[in-house]
Amino acid sequence: MRAGSRTLAEPVWRLGGDPPPYEALLANVELRLIHKLGLTLQPRTLADDFERLEREFIGAYRQIRLELTPAIKASLVIDRLKRDTLDLVFGLGPLQDLMDADAVSEIMVVNAARIFVEKFGVIEDAHRSFFSDEALMSVIERIVAPVGRRVDRSTPLVDARLPDGSRVNAVIPPVAVRGPCLTIRKFSLIPLEIDDLVRLG
Known part of the structure; x- marks a missing residue:
């Protein structure tokens, strides 16, 4: 897994300050979930880990949910709200964790209300x-500005390559009649092997 990436959200308290007293309890719950799901957390088993997490998480959560105290539940809500606000103001909004997740290879924003991703060759909502x-539009401008590109009504189409190698294509009105569109094809640092190519067709 590449440095700085993540598959699960990082606790917001790590932005600064000491961890709250329930952090150790929450970390123990997370470790128990990983154990119950049988996740290996190795780059070459990422696809299998992700599939198992998608398929079996709810069942594993139900087995340990009684261990979640009201304080932990409240902290999870607060952390999520704070993280979403930070992502919207300083990051890529609802796309930020998709960019950070190794399992996601492409992000397709059809319009503000519809976003799809590609995971291991499968496109899903x-x-x-x-x-x-x-x-x-604010996120699109935030993406293309650092690489010296602009997008506005006089330049409604833009292609760019991000510093990490990801390719970006954005189309905005008047060309995009249903609102701004954005596609990000992420650059993978995990090389594909023959088995990967066969699985992806």
Whole structure:
């Protein structure tokens, strides 16, 4: 797994300050979930780990949910709200954790309300959205500006390559009649092997 990447959200308290007293309890619950799911957390088994997590997480959670105290549950909600706000203001909003997740190879924003991802060759609904076209436009501008590109009504199409090698394509009105569109093809640092190519067709 590449440095700086993640497959699960990092606790927000790590942005600064001491960990709250329930952090050790929460870490123990996370370790128990990993153990119950049989996750290896190795780069070459990432696809299998992700499939198992998607398929069996709810069942594993139900087995340990009584261990979650009200304080832990409240902290999870607060952490999520704070992380989402930070991502919206300083990051890529609802796309930030998708960019950070190694399992996601492509992000397709059809419009502010519809986002799809590709995971191990399979396209699926990301189950998230931007709250407005303006919020999506802000993220698009934030993506292309650092690489010296611009996107506006006079330049409604833009292609760019991010510093990590990911390729970006954005289309905005008036060309995109249903609102801004964005595609990010992420650059993978994990080389594909023959078995991977066969599985992906």
